[in-house]
Amino acid sequence: MTSKKGRVFSGARPTGRQHIGNYFGAIRNYVKLQDDYDCIYCIVDLHALTTLDTTRDLRQNTLEMAWDWLAAGMDPKRSIIFVQSMVRQVTELHTILSMVTPLGKLTDLPTFKEKVRENPKNINYGLVGYPVLMSADIALYRADVVPVGIDQAPHVEFARETVRSFNFRYNTNALIEPKEKFTEFPKILGIDGVNKMSKSLNNDIELAATAEETTARVMQMVTDPARQRRSDPGNPDICNVFSLHKMFTPPEKVAEINIECRRAGIGCVDCKRILAANMNAYFAPLREKRRVFENDPEGTWDMLRDGAARASLLAEETMVDVRAAVGLPALQKG
Ligand code: SF4
Numbered sequence: 001m002t003s004k005k006g007r008v009f010s011g012a013r014p015t016g017r018q019h020i021g022n023y024f025g026a027i028r029n030y031v032k033l034q035d036d037y038d039c040i041y042c043i044v045d046l047h048a049l050t051t052l053d054t055t056r057d058l059r060q061n062t063l064e065m066a067w068d069w070l071a072a073g074m075d076p077k078r079s080i081i082f083v084q085s086m087v088r089q090v091t092e093l094h095t096i097l098s099m100v101t102p103l104g105k106l107t108d109l110p111t112f113k114e115k116v117r118e119n120p121k122n123i124n125y126g127l128v129g130y131p132v133l134m135s136a137d138i139a140l141y142r143a144d145v146v147p148v149g150i151d152q153a154p155h156v157e158f159a160r161e162t163v164r165s166f167n168f169r170y171n172t173n174a175l176i177e178p179k180e181k182f183t184e185f186p187k188i189l190g191i192d193g194v195n196k197m198s199k200s201l202n203n204d205i206e207l208a209a210t211a212e213e214t215t216a217r218v219m220q221m222v223t224d225p226a227r228q229r230r231s232d233p234g235n236p237d238i239c240n241v242f243s244l245h246k247m248f249t250p251p252e253k254v255a256e257i258n259i260e261c262r263r264a265g266i267g268c269v270d271c272k273r274i275l276a277a278n279m280n281a282y283f284a285p286l287r288e289k290r291r292v293f294e295n296d297p298e299g300t301w302d303m304l305r306d307g308a309a310r311a312s313l314l315a316e317e318t319m320v321d322v323r324a325a326v327g328l329p330a331l332q333k334g
Contacts, residue, residue, distance in 0.1 A: 008037040009143030009178070011044040011084065011134075016061035018068040019204035020279075021188035021197030024247065029147060029183050031073040039079040040141050040311060041069070043304075046084050046091070047133060050126040051119055066300055068207050071290035080314075082307030084137065089315040093136040094129065096326060100165040101132050109158075135159035139166075139175045140315045146178050149185040156180040172325035174318065186247075193222035193240040208290055211280040218276040223268045224261075234261040234268070241268070241275055248278040 010030060018027065033039055043062050049055065062083055074081055084090060106112060106128050115127050126133075138146055138159045146156045156178055163175040187196055190203025197204045205217045221241050227234040236242035236258050245254050253274070260266040293300055323330060 004038055005036045006038070006144045007142065008033050008039045008145045008147060008181075009042070009138050009141050010039075010147055011042040011047070011137055012065070013048045014043050014045050014058065014062040014065050014083075015199055016057070016064045017199075017206045017208050018065060019197055019199060019206050020244075021190070021204065022068075023072065023207055024188055025149075025185045027069060027072045027074070029185070030069070033147060034073075034075060034078045037145060040143060040314075041074060041079055041081045042084050042137060042311075043082070044084040044137065047130065050124060050130055051115070051122070053122075062304075063297055063300055064208075066304060067290050067293045068286075070293050070300070070303075071286045072207070076303050076307055080307045080310050081304065082311050083304050086305065086308030087140070087311050087315050089312065089319045090133070090136050090140055092319060093140050093315075093322065094133045096322060097136050097139070097162050097166060098129055098132050100169050101162060103128070106131065109154075111154075131155065131158045132162065135162040138178050139163050140318055141311065142176045142314065142318055143178055144176055145181045147181045147183045150182060153180050153182075170325040172321070174321035174325045189240045189243065191217055191221045191240075205279075207283055207286060211276075211284075214280055214283075215273075215276040218272050218279065219269070221272060223271075227268065230267045231264050233264045236261045241272055244279070245271075245275055248275060248282050 010026075012022075012026065015022075030039070030041055043065055045058060045062055048058065052058070066081070069081065070076070109131060111131070112128060115130070116123050119127070134155060135158060138156075139162070146159070148156055157180075160177045160179075163177045166175055167173055189195065190197040190201060191205065192201070192203045195201050195203060205214060209217065218241075223241050224234040224236070224239045226232070239261070242254075242257065242261070245257060249257070257266060257271060257274075261271065320330065320332075
């Protein structure tokens with residue numbers, strides 16, 4: 001990899017087909033970062049194992065996610081795109097980093113307590129070590145930049161502290177302390193108009209949905225609840241349909257809807273139809289591109305394996321230094 005402004009690492013759990021909240025919250029940013037950084041993007045399937053009841057859909061969900069990433073413009077020629085479990089050194093570094101991480105620090109983390117609340121019947125060892133595996137992901141590829149929203153800053157801070165503990169304990173500079181790059185992640189509400197868009201809440205609109213499915217989802221969207229009849233004036237400021245118009249509809253039309261809604265000059269059905277049409281037009285090229293990848297799952301796996309092979313080279317460079325610093329034997333003679 002040639003270094004541009006630095007090396008970015010970001011990972012996401014294989015949640016299957018991505019929705020428009022994922023697109024505006026992460027994927028679009030991943031695509032842009034490729035212009036200025038050497039980017040390493042990872043589908044973190046090992047992390048997913050901590051909370052999955054069944055792994056039946058894991059491979060398919062990995063593929064579906066990769067298809068959305070690729071169709072959106074994440075480019076395996078410019079970036080390294082791969083699956084976490086394909087680079088085995090990450091589990092080795094995770095084990096080594098776990099030795100410099102106090103257990104109490106892990107069980108005190110608000111994210112751990114939250115996971116315990118969400119999965120009271122499955123509080124497994126992997127869940128406790130989740131942040132250590134996350135630190136291993138970042139440190140293994142010597143990423144210096146991690147794109148995050150403001151609420152995820154503690155994760156990068158944790159990784160930084162873990163790297164610092166390791167380097168201090170073994171008197172080395174083998175690992176690099178990452179820095180966060182704060183990014184605007186607009187919060188996209190789901191079709192219920194209340195909660196953040198999420199697959200598990202079934203309030204999402206998938207990028208890969210057909211035009212008809214998208215329109216049907218948009219027609220279900222909750223609008224200004226005070227607008228009961230067509231003749232009632234509405235308030236676009238509290239309507240999620242209007243928020244989404246700002247992302248998909250030309251500004252002149254948004255301004256017109258803003259006025260017409262307030263004087264009942266446009267009905268919600270028509271307003272939603274316009275949104276659905278614009279959303280479908282916006283995602284049409286992505287959907288077309290996705291179909292090409294969907295028709296070649298083996299080609300997609302090959303691409304992910306190729307990414308993993310490139311990531312493994314970087315990983316092994318780091319692990320040679322890590323093993324030497326710790327005092328573990330070298331795998332290669334010389
Ligand atoms: S007209 Fe549009 S912006 Fe106004 S309440 Fe209905 S859906 Fe929302």
